[in-house]
Each structure stands twice: as structure tokens, then as C-alpha cells.
Amino acid sequence: MIIPKTSEEIELMRQSALLVSKTLGMIATEIKEGVTTLELDKKAEEFIRDNGGIPGFLGLYGCPSTLLTSVNEQVVHGLPTNRPIEDGDVVSVDCGVLMNEFYGDHAYTFEIGNVAPETKKLLKVTKESLYIGIREFKAGNRVEDVGNAIQKYTESFGYGVVRELVGHGLGKKMHEGPEMPNYGKRGRGKLFIEGMVVAIEPMINMGTKNIKTLKDNWTIVTADKKPSAHFEHNVALVNGKPELLSTFQYIYDVLGIKSEEENEFRKNPLVL
Ligand code: MG
Ligand code: MG
Numbered sequence: 001m002i003i004p005k006t007s008e009e010i011e012l013m014r015q016s017a018l019l020v021s022k023t024l025g026m027i028a029t030e031i032k033e034g035v036t037t038l039e040l041d042k043k044a045e046e047f048i049r050d051n052g053g054i055p056g057f058l059g060l061y062g063c064p065s066t067l068l069t070s071v072n073e074q075v076v077h078g079l080p081t082n083r084p085i086e087d088g089d090v091v092s093v094d095c096g097v098l099m100n101e102f103y104g105d106h107a108y109t110f111e112i113g114n115v116a117p118e119t120k121k122l123l124k125v126t127k128e129s130l131y132i133g134i135r136e137f138k139a140g141n142r143v144e145d146v147g148n149a150i151q152k153y154t155e156s157f158g159y160g161v162v163r164e165l166v167g168h169g170l171g172k173k174m175h176e177g178p179e180m181p182n183y184g185k186r187g188r189g190k191l192f193i194e195g196m197v198v199a200i201e202p203m204i205n206m207g208t209k210n211i212k213t214l215k216d217n218w219t220i221v222t223a224d225k226k227p228s229a230h231f232e233h234n235v236a237l238v239n240g241k242p243e244l245l246s247t248f249q250y251i252y253d254v255l256g257i258k259s260e261e262e263n264e265f266r267k268n269p270l271v272l
Contacts, residue, residue, distance in 0.1 A: 001176070001177045002169060002176070002177050002178055002190065002193060002196050003169070003171050003172075003176055003177075003196075004193055004194060004195030004196050005171060005195045005196070005197055005236065006195065007195075007238075009102065009171075010195070010197065010236045010238065010243075010245070012099075012100045012101070012102050013102045013103075013104065013170070013171070013197055013234065013236065013245055014236075014245045015099060015100060016053070016097050016098070016099045016100065016102045016103060016104035017104035017105075017106065017234040017245035017246040018104070018245070018246065018247070019048065019051055019052075019053045019097045019099055019104060020095050020096065020097045020104040020105065020106050020234075020246060021104075021106065021246050021247045021248070021249070021250050021251075022047075022051065022250055023044050023047050023048055023051075023095050023097070024093060024095060024106070024107075024108050024248075024250060024251055025250025025251050025253065025254055026043065026044070026047050026250075027040055027043070027044060027067075027093055027095075027110075027251075028110070028250070028251045028254035028255055029254050030043055031085065031091060031093070031110050031112065032085065032112065032113075033084070033085055033086060033087050033112055033113055034084045034085065035084065035085050036080070036081065036082050036083060036084055036085070037067070037069035037071070037078070037080035037081055037083070037085065037091070038080045038081060038082055040067060040069065040080065040093070041065050041066050041067045041069070041080035044066045044067050044095060045058070045066040048066065048095075048097055052099060053097040053098065053099040054097070054098040054099065055096065055097065055098075056095075056096025056097045056098045056103050056104070056105060056174060057094075057095070057096045057174075060096070060174060063218075064079065065079055065080050066095065067080060067093055067094065067095050068080075068092075068093075068094040068095075068107075068218075069081075069091055069092070069093055069094075070091070070092040070094070070219070070220070070228070070230065071083075071085070071089055071090070071091050071092075072089055072090060072227050072228075073221050073222045073225045073226060073227055073228060074092070074219055074220065074221050074228065075092075075162060075165070075203050075205065075211055075220040075221060075222060075228040075230065076092065076094060076107075076165060076203055076220050076230055077094075077218045077219055077220050078092070078218070078219045078220075079216055079218050079219055085112055086112070087112060087113035087114055088112065088113055088114055088115055088116065089112040089113075089115075090109055090110065090111055090112070090115060090119055090123060090227055090229065091109065091110045091112060092107055092108070092109040092110075092228075092229065092230040093107060093108060093109075093110060094106075094107035094230065094232065095107070096174060101172055102171060102172060103170055103171065103172070103173070103174045104170075104234055104245070104246065105170055105174060105199045105232065105234060106199065106201075106232040106233055106234055106246040107201060107230050107231060107232035108231060108232075108248060108251055109123050109126070109127075109229045109230055109231060110251075111123065118206065119206070119227050121157075122159065122204065122206045122227060122228075122229050123229045125153070125154060125157050125159065125204070126154065126159075126202050126204040126229035126230070126231055127229075127231045127261070128153065128261070129149075129150045129153045129154045129182075129202045129204065130150075130200060130201075130202055130231045130232070130233060131261055131265050132149050132150060132153050133146045133147070133149050133150040133182070133200050133202065134146070134200055134233060134235050134242050134244070134265070134269075135149070135242065135265070135269060135270060135271075136148075136149045137192060137198065137200065137235055137237060137242040138192065138237070138240060138241055138242060138269075138270060139192065139194065139237070139240030139241075140191075140192075140240075141191075141192055142187060142188060142189045142190060142191050142192065143178050143179075143180060143181070143184070143188070143189030143190050143192070144181070144184025144185050144186065144187070144188040144189040145184075145186055145187065145189075146167075146180060146184075146200060147180065147181040147182050147183045147184035148183070148184045148185060148186050150182045150183070150202050151182060151183040151184065154182075154202065154204045159204050159205060159206060159207075160204070160205035160206075160207060160208050160209030160210070160222075161182050161183045161202075161203075161204060161205075161209050162182065162203040162204070162205060162209055162211055162228075163181070163183065163209060164211060164220075165203055165211075165220065166179045166180055166181040166182065167179070167180030167181070167182070167198060167199050167200045167201045167232070168180055168198065168199050169196060169197065169198050169199075170197050170198060170199045170234055171197060177190075178190045178198075180198050180199070180200055180201075182201075182202045182203065182204070192237055193237065194237055194238075194239075194240065195236070195237060195238075196236070196237050197234060197235065197236045197237075197245070198234070198235055199232055199233070199234050199235075200232065200233055200235055201230060201231065201232035201233075202229075202230070202231060203228060203229075203230045204228065204229050204230075205222045205224075205226060205227075205228045206222075206226040206227050206228070207222060207224040207226035208222065208223050208224045208226070210222070210223035210224070211223060232246075233245075233246045234246045241269045241270060242269050242270075243269070244262065244265065244266065247262060248262060249262060
């Protein structure tokens, strides 16, 4: 079921989303070769609690951690471990927060040291596809318009779009309707309605779209062991247009990344 939010509720959701953004910014200062994802997980939990939030994933469906950290061929839902992060790794860090009764949920894939050029390209294209998809989240469009745009763009590079895992509506529950697949046909699915908030999150594989679940019953990996990328934003439909509630700017500030994607999007959310 789609549950539209009032403008007051959207402001609360912005605060939840921004606490996740700030947490990912803190992670950007800590994530490096030799650090374990379990260490990052502990720091994230402390940071969220110190800032008045509750870790949103911890305990949800039995999740044992604050972060989900998916390294290299891991797609999503990677459980933090004692394995030190290595030079050349790519690490998707997905984080949820519950604050003022509303969830925030977003993710960024970090590059550690010298990442292979073809993997860098996978990350770049996946992040671009996130904004391409978000621009289709507008009045008059339907759920699969977003997925179609993401699929068309990423498949043009020969990448695989994961089918089994999808984005979702967001609110007082981490997962509300509608499901937001990263694939689909134009003009299909539920009509978008004013005030709805969604998590749009392309999960894109360098090779096959097929995935497997590891024995921990959480971690999802690519079937061919090739790398995967994951970027996620929270977006509200306001005055018929997509409005970003989360931001990667805290990460960019720490890493010295010059990216105009978000600025250009905020200036002109409907035009590519
Ligand atoms: Mg997430
Ligand atoms: Mg999500």
C-alpha cells in the first residue's frame, strides 16, 4: 500500500534521511584499507545513537547489524565481518535510521585505493542510473517508468540488473509499498501520488544479473563472482516533482569528490 506523507511528515523524513547521510559521511572518514566492516558497524551505531536516532536495520527481520556492508561481488545485505578491507575493494555501505518515528535508508558504494578501471566504471554508471531513475519519479508516471530508465541505461553498458531485490516505499515502516524494481516496461505499475516517499536503489552487476545467497542467509553475491554496485537515495514526490531527501554531499566533502550530479538534479529535477 502507498502511504502518502504530509509536508510535516516529509520534513521529519528529511531529518531521518540526513542522519543516514551524515552517518555515511562519518564512514567516509573511517573506511580504508585494513579497517574491518565490523569496526565500521560499531562506529555507525554509536554515531546514530549520539545523534538522536536508532539504527534502523538492527533487529529488523533479525538483522544483527547497523550497517550492511557488501564487498566486491557482494550485491547487498552483506553482514559486517572481521575481514580487513583491502586495496582495490569496493564496499557498498547501506544504512538505516529510525528517528521521530520515520525511517531513512540509503547507500553508497565506496572505492578503496586502486580500484580496477572497469569496476570504477560500473560504480559511475550505477550512480548515474540512480539519478536517471529518480528523474522519472514524477506526477503522471508509474512505478516501472523508473525501473525502465535504470534498466535501459545500465544494460546499454552490458551490465546485469538484479531482479530479486528492489527499492521500496519508505515511512513509518522500512518497507512500504510500492516495490520499486530497477527494471520494467514504460507505463506499467502503480501511478505515483503526491506526498509518497520512496527509496530508489539500483543494484547493478558487472556481469550476470543472477545472484546467490551465502550460507549466513543474508549476504547476496553475484552468481559469477564479478563485482556489483549499489547506490540508494530517499526521494519524496512534492508538487509533482522528485525531491531528494538524502544527500551524498557529506561523503563528497570528506573524499574531496567534485560531483555536480546532485546540484544539477536539484536545480532541474525533471530534465536530463
Ligand atoms: Mg538501503
Ligand atoms: Mg532500501
